[in-house]
Amino acid sequence: MKTDLKIAFLPLTDAAVLIAAHERGFAEEEGLNLDLIRTTSWATLRDRLVYGQVHAAQMLAPLAVAVTLGLSQQPAALAAPCKMGVNGKMVVMASDFARALEPDVAARLNDPLGTAHDFAAAIGLWRRKPVIGVVHRFSSHALMLRYWLASAGIDPDRDVILRVLPPSLTVEAMRAGEIDGFIAGEPWGSAAVEAGLAEVVAIGERIWRRGVEKVLAFRESWLADNPEPVDRLLRALARSALWCDDPANHDALSDLLSDPHYVDQPAELIGRALSGRIVARAGEAPVANPDFMLFAREATPFPWRSQALWIYSQLVRWNMVEHDEATAAKAGAVFRPDIYRRALADSDVAMPGASMKVEGAVELPLAVGSRRGELTLGPDRFFDGRVFDPERIADYLAGFAPTR
Structure with a gap:
């Protein structure tokens, strides 16, 4: 039964x-x-x-x-x-906003720290305080977006407006001019790019390699x-x-x-994330990112x-x-x-023998102890090089500038 x-x-x-x-x-x-x-x-x-x-x-x-x-x-x-x-998410912004960033989209995606600083400069040139869609206040999307923006001195509670909306409504919100960009799981970023509304400015896999x-x-x-x-x-x-x-x-x-009944988007758009071949600007060749989604x-x-x-x-x-x-x-x-x-x-x-690890410490594929079979962990670096020791949370937090 x-x-x-x-x-x-x-x-x-x-x-x-x-x-x-x-x-x-x-x-x-x-x-x-x-x-x-x-x-x-x-x-x-x-x-x-x-x-x-x-x-x-x-x-x-x-x-x-x-x-x-x-x-x-x-x-x-x-x-x-x-x-x-x-992984599997990306930040997309209106094409006009993205013109203030590194024009080579591959270089842009591969240098998230530099792109964050370009983003900070672009804010001052934009017609209003940028409105960025997030799928929920308590989402990895919102937390990683905050982390990424703050690395360039952007206050995510003051310098931009974070607006919560469901992922499936992000593209229409951009089309209506209600938001200037968003961070969401695929295929919604690709859908905004395909519609000519946005360009990819950052991908989650480059903010935290195994986020x-x-x-x-x-x-x-x-x-x-x-x-x-x-x-x-x-x-x-x-x-x-x-x-x-x-x-x-x-x-x-x-x-x-x-x-x-499921995602209800074209198979070709969905396949981009699965293959790790991300079209960052409409009409251009895809950027290869084989670890885009695991x-x-x-x-x-x-x-x-x-x-x-x-x-x-x-x-x-x-x-x-x-x-x-x-x-x-x-x-x-x-x-x-x-x-x-x-x-x-x-x-x-294969599964790890431990239940915790220092996050962000693996730079190259690393063989680890496994209770069954062989297990190799991939690089899990954060874009700014920080590491997170779960047994020293207070020390980790002390490394960031105080927030309001």
Whole structure:
């Protein structure tokens, strides 16, 4: 007898692992019947999960932390036993604004620090305080955008306007002149470029080489009460992630995601992120970025607690929460490597022996200890060269200029 699971998602390329698990039969082989609930906004998705309308959700990693800490609504303990992928987003700005930046788009994308300084100069030339769309206040998009802008002395709370809107509405908001640019997961940046509305000015993979993105989130109480279907779902998603990461499957995956029930955008646009061939300016040759989006390689699904704590550090940095040891512990505990290990204990999936690491310290591919199989981690550097030691959060935060 199959177990029915309702799972909420947003129309984004990085919903691929969930969608492929359903469409390619990986979930069915684990005795699961997935009912994937297409949702427009992150706020609606959050409420559907918190109030029990769905069993699980593809969720912004910072939103899972924020909900648990009571920053996004009344506190509701969430748990994330796996990541849905890393990277996959980009900053796009109106073509007129982008003309003030480095004209060589490949050089622009490969030098995020220099581009941030160009961006700071462009602000003074723009016709108004730039309005930049973000998909949620508590998103990796907003946190990385803040980090990137601040590196060039831009105050994201004073020098620009950050406007929250669902990712699927970003292109129309640009077309209507309501925003001057946005940061969102694919394929929406590519859609804005294809429409001639924008150019790519930065990509998430160059801000943080292995930046945490979406997670699979559960209510903590439901996760604890239902270990068997949780484990089966994680096993199905692990197989799906391997299928999604295989370049031989990218055309089929693009076609699958283009379905109106899922992302509802042209397969060619969706395929750009999967292949890592990013068209940064309409009509120009794509810029190769093979690590633009990862699903399975390098133990991508593994929920490093150090990444949850990096998210927490940014919430502290931007005065969204006060730092103390108890709050930090609660934030770190949202990511559940123990559940991931339990679910995949009998599989051949390689996974780290540790649950935390120093983030941003890997410059070249690095072989690490694994409980099963061989595991190599890819470069995870931050664009400004900083490293984050999860055991020294206060020292890390002291390295940044104070914010208001």
